[in-house]
Amino acid sequence: MKVINRIDDYFYKKSPKDTMMVYLMILVVIGFVVFYFLLPQAKNYRDTQMNIYIKTKSQLVSLKTKRNVLNAQIITLRKKIKNLILEKTALKKQKDFYDELANLLDFVQFNQYKWGEFVKDLVKNAKKEGLKVLGFTNKVYNNDKGLINKKMEINLNVSGAYKNLLYLIYQYEDLRDLLRIEGITIDKNKNFKVKFTLYGYEK
Incomplete structure (x- = not known):
């Protein structure tokens, strides 16, 4: 409480011009700290996040492409499986026919x-x-x-x-x-x- 009173007394004793100078000095110090310390850190953080975003976006595009390729392969394999099932059914019918014919020709x-x-x-x-x-x-x-x-x-x-x-x-x-x-x-x-x-x- 005493410290605050002293600060108040200090500013009250100063002229408005001196008070303005003190405020200006404080702003300069704050600006200096922000410019030389906080701004580079913020820039680094922004660059890091931007790189992560670009990399993630690239990976997403790559994964979407792979997904599309895999989906196309799945469709092709399903068609092949369907054709093989049809071929298997036809061959089974043919075998059954020949087996029946062979039984008739015993x-x-x-x-x-x-x-x-x-x-x-x-x-x-x-x-x-x-x-x-x-x-x-x-x-x-x-x-x-x-x-x-x-x-x-x-x-x-x-x-x-x-x-x-x-x-x-x-x-x-x-x-x-x-x-x-x-x-x-x-x-x-x-x-x-x-x-x-x-x-x-x-x-």
Whole structure:
């Protein structure tokens, strides 16, 4: 309280001009402190904040660009997934169709013992029909390009009456097996050569 009274007494004793000078000096001191100490600190703070703002803004733009790229990739991947699902469904239907078809064709499934019996019975039946078997050959072929991937070619050489040969061939007309008579030839000695082809598939 005494200090304040002394300050008041000091100013009251001064003339208005001196008081103005004191106020001016105080303002100069305050201005000096602000200019040399506070202003540089404020400028540094402003520059720092501006740099942070620019950097943050740049990062935001970069992140938005990355987000757009990722969104485009997600859309592309979703389309690919959708197409793959459709393709998978189509392939499953195709597989089911072939499996069903294969089940219907079980009677033509390749079995080497069954096909061996077929050749043996062919020779026996030829003899039963009064034909003389001069010889025969058979060979199995593989075909990896289709459902029917096996075939056996049988060449049967016989002699005898033509009608007996026809009776033999008639026996094989109603077989469920995929059998085809490729051709019949006759040589100068009136011997017949018949080519059979038996088709099948192997799982």
